[in-house]
Amino acid sequence: MNPRITFATGARVLTQLRRDHRTVVMLLVLPSVILGLMCWIYSDIPGRFDQIGPRMLGLMPFVVMFIVTSVATLRERRTGTLERLLTTPMNKLDLLLGYGFAFGLVAIVQAGIATGLTMTWYGVDAETRGGWAMFLTASTVAVFGAAAGLFASAFARTEFQAVQLMPAFVLPQFLLCGLLVPREQLNSTLNAISDFLPLSYAVDAMAESVERGGLTGQIGRDLAIIGGSAFLALAAGAATLSRQSA
Amino acid sequence: MMNSAVVMRDLSVTRGGRRVLTVDGLDVAAGSITGLLGPSGCGKTTLMRTIVGVQRFAGSVSVLGLPAGSSELRHRVGYVTQAPSVYGDLTVAENVRYFGAMVGAGADAASAALAAVDLTDLAGRRAEQLSGGQRARVSLAAALVGRPALLVLDEPTVGLDPLLRRRLWEFFAELAAGGTTLLVSSHVMDEAEHCDRLIFLREGAVLAADTREGMLAGTGTTSAEDAFLAMLGEQVAA
Numbered sequence: 001m002n003p004r005i006t007f008a009t010g011a012r013v014l015t016q017l018r019r020d021h022r023t024v025v026m027l028l029v030l031p032s033v034i035l036g037l038m039c040w041i042y043s044d045i046p047g048r049f050d051q052i053g054p055r056m057l058g059l060m061p062f063v064v065m066f067i068v069t070s071v072a073t074l075r076e077r078r079t080g081t082l083e084r085l086l087t088t089p090m091n092k093l094d095l096l097l098g099y100g101f102a103f104g105l106v107a108i109v110q111a112g113i114a115t116g117l118t119m120t121w122y123g124v125d126a127e128t129r130g131g132w133a134m135f136l137t138a139s140t141v142a143v144f145g146a147a148a149g150l151f152a153s154a155f156a157r158t159e160f161q162a163v164q165l166m167p168a169f170v171l172p173q174f175l176l177c178g179l180l181v182p183r184e185q186l187n188s189t190l191n192a193i194s195d196f197l198p199l200s201y202a203v204d205a206m207a208e209s210v211e212r213g214g215l216t217g218q219i220g221r222d223l224a225i226i227g228g229s230a231f232l233a234l235a236a237g238a239a240t241l242s243r244q245s246a
Numbered sequence: 247m248m249n250s251a252v253v254m255r256d257l258s259v260t261r262g263g264r265r266v267l268t269v270d271g272l273d274v275a276a277g278s279i280t281g282l283l284g285p286s287g288c289g290k291t292t293l294m295r296t297i298v299g300v301q302r303f304a305g306s307v308s309v310l311g312l313p314a315g316s317s318e319l320r321h322r323v324g325y326v327t328q329a330p331s332v333y334g335d336l337t338v339a340e341n342v343r344y345f346g347a348m349v350g351a352g353a354d355a356a357s358a359a360l361a362a363v364d365l366t367d368l369a370g371r372r373a374e375q376l377s378g379g380q381r382a383r384v385s386l387a388a389a390l391v392g393r394p395a396l397l398v399l400d401e402p403t404v405g406l407d408p409l410l411r412r413r414l415w416e417f418f419a420e421l422a423a424g425g426t427t428l429l430v431s432s433h434v435m436d437e438a439e440h441c442d443r444l445i446f447l448r449e450g451a452v453l454a455a456d457t458r459e460g461m462l463a464g465t466g467t468t469s470a471e472d473a474f475l476a477m478l479g480e481q482v483a484a
Contacts, residue, residue: 008347012336019335019372080331084388087298088348089320244302244315246261 001091009090009098010105013072017102027068027106031060031114039122050124054134054210055179057118058202061111061142063170069103069149070162077153082241092238100146100234107142111135126210133209133219140226141202147233154240173199178207198229251276251396251427252297257305259292267292267450269305274429274443279422281441281458282431283470289450290431291328294398297429298325310395321349324394328401330385334374338365341373342387349392359391362417364410379405386414396427403437415440438470446474453477 017024038056042049076082085095115135118124126134152169156162176186176194183194183204194200205222209215252274259267267289274280274297282290295301299315307314310322332341342356360366363383368376373384386402403411418428418440430441438444444461446453454461454477462468465476 004350005348008344012333012340012344015340016333016335079334080327080329081333083300084325084327084331084345085348087300087320087323087325088345088392089317089350090348244300246302 001093001097002089005090005094006097006101009095010101013099013102014105017106023068024106027064028110028113031057031064031110032117034060035114035118035122039118049122050210051207052179053118053122053124054126054206055177055203057114057134057138058141058206059170059174059177059179059199060114061107061138062145062148062199062202063166064110065103065107065142065145066149066152066169067163067166069099069146070153070156070165071159072103073099073150073153074156074159074162086241086243092241092243093234095241096147096150096234096237099150100143103146104139104143107146108139111138111142114138124210127213129214130209130212133215134206136215137202137205137209137219137223137226140223140230141199144198144202144226144230144233147230147237151233151237151240154237170199173197176200177203179203198226201225249276250274251310252429253306253308254296255306257296257303257307259289259296259301259303261292265450267296267303269293269452272445272452272455274427274445276427277422277425278442279418279428279430279440280443280445281438281470282429282445282447283435283438283474284433284447284453286433288447290433290447291400292450293447294325294400294429294431297396298323298398300325321392322395324389324392324397326386326389326397326399326402328404330373330378330381332373332381332384332388335372337370337372338376338384338387339369341384342391345388346391351391351393355391355393356387359387362390363387364413379407379410382406394426397421397429399428399430401431401433403432403434435469435471435474444470444473446477448478453481 035053035056039049039053112135115131115138119126119131148169152165153162156165176190176197177200183191183200186194201222205219208219250273254269254272257269258265282293284290292301296303296307297309297314299319309319312319339356342359343353346356360369363386365383365387368380373381382402389397403414422428438458441458443457445455456464461473465473467473467476
């Protein structure tokens with residue numbers, strides 16, 4: 001690994017992103033708009049959005065970051081730039097961390113906007129310290145989404161496949177994470193499966209942030225699990241990047 | 247004895263159960279321009295990929311005294327693929343600076359590389375706005391920026407106007423005079439006139455490898471194309 005190469009790669013990805021205004025706007029605004037819509041449809045049911053909104057905020061960054069990073073790395077594979085980079089002194093981890101650094105930065109801004117709006121305009125009352133816990137959770141989930149997208153791109157040969165991977169990775173987690181049916185009410189098989197899905201912990205951490213109004217030990221454990229999953233996804237992603245091919 | 251930058255022995259490359267390249271023995275002379283010539287699909291790119299370390303192969307390939315694919319070689323070998331591999335959404339200068347950063351080359355080296363391929367005027371343009379030939383030169387500059395000891399160029403002059411092609415060959419000759427080894431592929435036999443040495447490749451096998459003069463004298467011909475056909479005739483007859 002080489003910090004100069006990692007940094008140059010992160011800066012390069014950010015420059016590319018900056019040129020793509022529509023993507024930047026969608027990255028930063030889309031999660032907040034969806035949350036706003038959700039807040040609106042629940043506006044006549046008191047207390048409902050307070051419950052479901054933050055949980056949703058725990059899932060949204062994953063979806064957005066997953067799509068963007070999986071397509072970005074697929075593009076790198078298909079245009080020949082990946083093969084070219086692998087003939088240079090760049091380490092595979094330099095590439096992944098460079099991407100992680102660039103999209104992680106965007107993810108943190110995205111999480112800041114979505115959390116800020118949820119706590120103010122959308123009216124979720126979680127006190128300031130709860131807000132920080134939500135922001136931290138959303139950021140961690142976003143970084144995990146970026147790492148998972150990098151890993152998943154290895155399984156896609158075309159853009160069609162890359163886009164289809166998103167529901168394949170996300171929808172099962174969405175169904176089992178406790179958003180629709182609380183996890184403790186799931187039958188034992190589904191409950192056991194949900195224990196293995198990282199986004200379950202994102203939803204748990206969000207719920208805890210609002211209910212306890214601060215950063216608790218349980219949130220710390222949840223975030224460690226999500227962060228660990230991000231690390232595993234990065235390591236697995238590095239394993240799928242092979243310098244030599246047949 | 248020839249000083250070799252690349253030494254291949256008993257090389258074979260198999261793809262999808264089919265052998266696509268077989269080389270019993272082949273050397274690339276250091277500090278010279280070697281032309282890798284042959285029709286499209288004959289294995290030129292596979293041979294080049296083997297040298298730069300991105301192709302799986304069986305046999306022994308040594309590059310600058312190290313086994314092909316060694317991590318030390320990544321500083322010293324520059325590779326330009328046939329399809330320009332640069333970032334379309336970055337400017338010309340950003341592309342060259344980024345690939346320069348991979349090998350520790352600074353902004354000065356990037357400017358020099360751009361000047362060498364005559365792209366200084368287009369430095370601020372995005373690569374996707376350029377013509378195919380211009381993009382190919384960005385791709386070349388991105389390999390030159392690290393001043394590699396061995397430059398492997400896959401069809402670098404395709405689609406360039408004749409004046410520019412001449413200038414590029416002159417530049418390659420300067421590099422070779424300075425000690426750089428160049429391996430340049432082409433499916434256009436006329437390009438041979440710019441090369442010190444030639445390798446003829448056909449259907450995944452080496453037809454002949456010699457100095458250009460040696461090749462022409464040996465076949466009693468005056469052009470690479472005739473030499474290629476003469477070699478082919480010998481092979482068919484044998």
